[in-house]
Amino acid sequence: MTGTxxxxxxxxxxxxxxxxxxxxxxxxxxxxxxxxxxxxxTVTIKDIAKEAGISTGLIYQYFQNKEDVLLLTLMERLxxxxxxxxxxxxxxxxxxxxxxxxxxxxxxxxxxxxxxxxLAYRSFRSLDPSRRKHVLNREREINALLxxxxxxxxxxxxxxxxxxxxxxxxxxxMAHAWALQSWRxxxxxxxxxxxxxxxxxxxxxxxxxxxxxxxPQTVTT
Amino acid sequence: MTGTxxxxxxxxxxxxxxxxxxxxxxxxxxxxxxxxxxxxxTVTIKDIAKEAGISTGLIYQYFQNKEDVLLLTLMERLxxxxxxxxxxxxxxxxxxxxxxxxxxxxxxxxxxxxxxxxLAYRSFRSLDPSRRKHVLNREREINALLxxxxxxxxxxxxxxxxxxxxxxxxxxxMAHAWALQSWRxxxxxxxxxxxxxxxxxxxxxxxxxxxxxxxPQTVTT
Amino acid sequence: MTGTxxxxxxxxxxxxxxxxxxxxxxxxxxxxxxxxxxxxxTVTIKDIAKEAGISTGLIYQYFQNKEDVLLLTLMERLxxxxxxxxxxxxxxxxxxxxxxxxxxxxxxxxxxxxxxxxLAYRSFRSLDPSRRKHVLNREREINALLxxxxxxxxxxxxxxxxxxxxxxxxxxxMAHAWALQSWRxxxxxxxxxxxxxxxxxxxxxxxxxxxxxxxPQTVTT
Amino acid sequence: MTGTxxxxxxxxxxxxxxxxxxxxxxxxxxxxxxxxxxxxxTVTIKDIAKEAGISTGLIYQYFQNKEDVLLLTLMERLxxxxxxxxxxxxxxxxxxxxxxxxxxxxxxxxxxxxxxxxLAYRSFRSLDPSRRKHVLNREREINALLxxxxxxxxxxxxxxxxxxxxxxxxxxxMAHAWALQSWRxxxxxxxxxxxxxxxxxxxxxxxxxxxxxxxPQTVTT
DNA sequence: TATGAATGAGAGTTCATTCAT
DNA sequence: GATGAATGAACTCTCATTCAT
Numbered sequence: 001m002t003g004t005x006x007x008x009x010x011x012x013x014x015x016x017x018x019x020x021x022x023x024x025x026x027x028x029x030x031x032x033x034x035x036x037x038x039x040x041x042t043v044t045i046k047d048i049a050k051e052a053g054i055s056t057g058l059i060y061q062y063f064q065n066k067e068d069v070l071l072l073t074l075m076e077r078l079x080x081x082x083x084x085x086x087x088x089x090x091x092x093x094x095x096x097x098x099x100x101x102x103x104x105x106x107x108x109x110x111x112x113x114x115x116x117x118x119l120a121y122r123s124f125r126s127l128d129p130s131r132r133k134h135v136l137n138r139e140r141e142i143n144a145l146l147x148x149x150x151x152x153x154x155x156x157x158x159x160x161x162x163x164x165x166x167x168x169x170x171x172x173x174m175a176h177a178w179a180l181q182s183w184r185x186x187x188x189x190x191x192x193x194x195x196x197x198x199x200x201x202x203x204x205x206x207x208x209x210x211x212x213x214x215x216p217q218t219v220t221t
Numbered sequence: 222m223t224g225t226x227x228x229x230x231x232x233x234x235x236x237x238x239x240x241x242x243x244x245x246x247x248x249x250x251x252x253x254x255x256x257x258x259x260x261x262x263t264v265t266i267k268d269i270a271k272e273a274g275i276s277t278g279l280i281y282q283y284f285q286n287k288e289d290v291l292l293l294t295l296m297e298r299l300x301x302x303x304x305x306x307x308x309x310x311x312x313x314x315x316x317x318x319x320x321x322x323x324x325x326x327x328x329x330x331x332x333x334x335x336x337x338x339x340l341a342y343r344s345f346r347s348l349d350p351s352r353r354k355h356v357l358n359r360e361r362e363i364n365a366l367l368x369x370x371x372x373x374x375x376x377x378x379x380x381x382x383x384x385x386x387x388x389x390x391x392x393x394x395m396a397h398a399w400a401l402q403s404w405r406x407x408x409x410x411x412x413x414x415x416x417x418x419x420x421x422x423x424x425x426x427x428x429x430x431x432x433x434x435x436x437p438q439t440v441t442t
Numbered sequence: 443m444t445g446t447x448x449x450x451x452x453x454x455x456x457x458x459x460x461x462x463x464x465x466x467x468x469x470x471x472x473x474x475x476x477x478x479x480x481x482x483x484t485v486t487i488k489d490i491a492k493e494a495g496i497s498t499g500l501i502y503q504y505f506q507n508k509e510d511v512l513l514l515t516l517m518e519r520l521x522x523x524x525x526x527x528x529x530x531x532x533x534x535x536x537x538x539x540x541x542x543x544x545x546x547x548x549x550x551x552x553x554x555x556x557x558x559x560x561l562a563y564r565s566f567r568s569l570d571p572s573r574r575k576h577v578l579n580r581e582r583e584i585n586a587l588l589x590x591x592x593x594x595x596x597x598x599x600x601x602x603x604x605x606x607x608x609x610x611x612x613x614x615x616m617a618h619a620w621a622l623q624s625w626r627x628x629x630x631x632x633x634x635x636x637x638x639x640x641x642x643x644x645x646x647x648x649x650x651x652x653x654x655x656x657x658p659q660t661v662t663t
Numbered sequence: 664m665t666g667t668x669x670x671x672x673x674x675x676x677x678x679x680x681x682x683x684x685x686x687x688x689x690x691x692x693x694x695x696x697x698x699x700x701x702x703x704x705t706v707t708i709k710d711i712a713k714e715a716g717i718s719t720g721l722i723y724q725y726f727q728n729k730e731d732v733l734l735l736t737l738m739e740r741l742x743x744x745x746x747x748x749x750x751x752x753x754x755x756x757x758x759x760x761x762x763x764x765x766x767x768x769x770x771x772x773x774x775x776x777x778x779x780x781x782l783a784y785r786s787f788r789s790l791d792p793s794r795r796k797h798v799l800n801r802e803r804e805i806n807a808l809l810x811x812x813x814x815x816x817x818x819x820x821x822x823x824x825x826x827x828x829x830x831x832x833x834x835x836x837m838a839h840a841w842a843l844q845s846w847r848x849x850x851x852x853x854x855x856x857x858x859x860x861x862x863x864x865x866x867x868x869x870x871x872x873x874x875x876x877x878x879p880q881t882v883t884t
Numbered sequence: 885t886a887t888g889a890a891t892g893a894g895a896g897t898t899c900a901t902t903c904a905t
Numbered sequence: 906g907a908t909g910a911a912t913g914a915a916c917t918c919t920c921a922t923t924c925a926t
Binding site: 041065121163172201 | 263283364381383397402421424
Binding site: 567602604616618622624627644 | 704705784786789830831839850863867
């Protein structure tokens with residue numbers, strides 16, 4: 001199971017696992033809020049402690065340093081992300097509907113967690129290489145879920161033989177865009193509408209001339 | 222013209238405009254390199270001064286504070302971005318080829334400037350609201366260029382009546398993905414290939430069943 | 443008797459005297475080891491608790507604060523010191539042999555407890571004045587044992603009428619030097635040899651010309 | 664020349680060598696006073712800055728960290744020590760008088776700098792191994808001066824064939840004792856008297872029976 | 885104009901001590 | 906009696922910014 005504050009790469013001084021879980025959740029909740037609003041560097045440990053309603057020293061009983069707080073903050077979101085996507089595709093059998101369900105789940109996670117999504121982009125590079133690896137691994141696991149959906153569609157002959165990496169990048173980018181480029185969209189524009197529109201665009205493309213449109217690729221090379 | 226270090230929102234203590242231009246370029250060049258590598262907060266003014274080969278004090282003759290250095294650093298990239306896209310579409314007349322040229326230009330700017338692209342995502346929120354506005358305005362100008370291309374295609378009946386904002390978001394996201402999600406792509410995969418593949422995907426969509434595919438939209442709501 | 447962990451200047455919260463004795467010994471044993479290795483300030487109460495196999499809170503049941511742990515740590519060594527010297531001279535009757543036995547005992551205590559000897563020098567001043575007094579008193583008691591030996595020798599006409607304080611300082615310095623200046627001596631050089639050589643030097647002096655050497659004292663004043 | 668604040672093992676951010684010299688002297692002077700009174704660990708960087716009349720940040724322009732302040736503080740005393748001894752023996756030709764001059768110089772350095780002498784004993788072990796090496800090297804240089812005097816005396820047949828290390832240890836211990844064991848001596852007792860008395864003791868020994876006294880060495884083993 | 889020494893507020897982190905269990 | 910989670914004051918060190926030269 002992914003969604004726990006236990007972690008083999010972030011160590012705590014406190015031994016009671018339930019307490020570790022509870023306190024870390026408390027601290028991460030405060031961190032998500034503050035990091036999301038103001039970014040990693042402008043938020044101090046004291047700010048987090050105050051927001052969490054505990055003393056500064058206590059944070060260091062559950063995290064080795066500030067960077068570990070960021071790490072678990074980013075990981076927690078990815079855990080929820082993965083869980084949501086997993087649940088979303090569990091009940092779907094039709095390949096294309098499965099893919100749609102996965103994409104919709106991604107968009108919804110982004111929507112309910114816009115700040116955290118932005119934070120992920122802002123702060124990933126604030127982690128040192130070894131911590132980045134943990135985040136990337138989780139990111140790849142999520143990606144594998146999407147890739148699987150795409151692969152099923154391709155096997156069913158529903159999607160043409162495009163590079164799966166490219167398709168996944170496409171899907172992820174569009175989901176993230178809902179948070180990262182929110183300035184582009186009208187206030188009234190809802191996630192549901194966005195999911196519908198963007199999935200339509202992703203699947204059917206932009207061109208009006210159906211079927212074999214005159215590709216401008218030859219120009220490229 | 223955009224590509225100058227003169228700026229009405231960042232003021233200098235030095236009066237000679239040429240000098241301002243030269244010094245600011247020198248400083249911004251150093252900042253681009255360092256911010257790109259290590260991010261805004263971990264780079265010090267001293268680092269920038271050393272990289273630029275000047276004294277720390279001098280930076281404050283041309284910028285009011287560190288945040289202004291970041292602002293011009295981000296702006297400079299957007300200026301180049303805009304110039305490149307402008308030049309790219311200048312010679313194209315066919316609407317779709319124009320769009321392709323614009324998109325390709327975006328991808329190439331991203332490719333030659335991956336670090337700066339990542340920096341933009343990381344550091345935009347480190348700016349205060351008034352400075353963000355300047356960046357967003359420039360971003361919108363670039364977006365307008367793309368939007369114009371799309372509009373032309375739509376008027377020519379080449380692109381179907383999808384919301385232009387959505388299409389532009391799509392285009393921008395994919396261009397940025399080349400830098401932001403570079404971990405997804407193989408080392409051997411070139412920008413040119415990426416441009417070709419992603420533009421094909423963007424325009425024609427993912428579906429194998431051409432023309433009217435059974436849309437899964439109804440599931441969404 | 444000196445060698446107990448009961449103490450009228452360090453108070454405990456626990457009433458059972460045997461328990462106080464046992465726990466204090468346990469804690470002081472851990473403290474000796476850690477303070478000896480790393481000094482007073484770099485060792486934490488937590489370190490001591492862990493080394494002693496107890497909880498941090500328990501230390502405060504037997505000591506009022508960290509400084510008291512140091513005090514008893516220093517005192518314990520002095521207690522052993524005093525006991526050893528007392529025992530060593532108990533069986534000797536010949537004044538000079540008594541003195542020799544006392545000096546040899548000092549050197550051996552130092553030798554078996556080099557770290558603690560160094561600690562005493564390092565950390566005495568970390569105590570507040572009132573605690574220092576306790577250490578100094580014990581130190582003076584030990585000194586009195588030596589002084590007594592010297593006095594006996596003088597009365598027996600074996601030692602000339604030098605100021606006893608000076609002689610004692612001399613003896614103590616040389617004994618301590620075995621730990622404090624161990625870098626001066628070869629690895630193969632044994633305590634026994636050191637005792638023999640240094641006592642010979644102390645008693646007979648450095649000069650080759652026996653009897654009345656041309657003293658350079660007149661130069662001094 | 665030894666007595667300068669330039670140092671190849673402690674680096675400064677400031678380049679002007681005279682300034683480095685002046686500021687370091689200023690800081691070390693404050694540190695000597697405070698460390699001497701209260702020890703290394705209980706004195707804060709802020710204390711030193713205040714005592715020196717500068718800002719805390721400035722200390723870090725001239726020292727990399729607090730430990731380096733301690734290092735130079737200890738080194739400075741050793742430099743003066745070495746200079747004083749060197750000067751003292753420069754004019755003496757008679758081997759024994761040379762030795763006496765060296766010893767007297769040692770005692771006088773200790774006397775005018777009691778706190779610093781105590782500090783050296785207290786704080787040497789607060790240095791990390793590489794820094795200790797620097798101190799020990801200087802200490803060995805000073806020791807070499809003494810050893811040289813002793814050797815001359817031995818060659819002249821004035822001192823018997825005792826191990827030179829032992830003799831030097833003896834001399835150094837007695838000199839240091841003037842500061843370390845000052846509690847033993849009466850207030851009225853002067854350095855000059857101490858030098859005279861202790862040198863007499865060191866050279867002629869304690870025994871009243873001149874010449875070949877019955878050595879108690881055989882008892883030792 | 886240009887320098888870089890100087891400032892000092894504020895960051896992350898530690899640790900002696902307390903106290904509910 | 907014993908535990909160890911919790912506290913928060915105080916530490917070392919950094920760095921944006923200033924200003925005398």
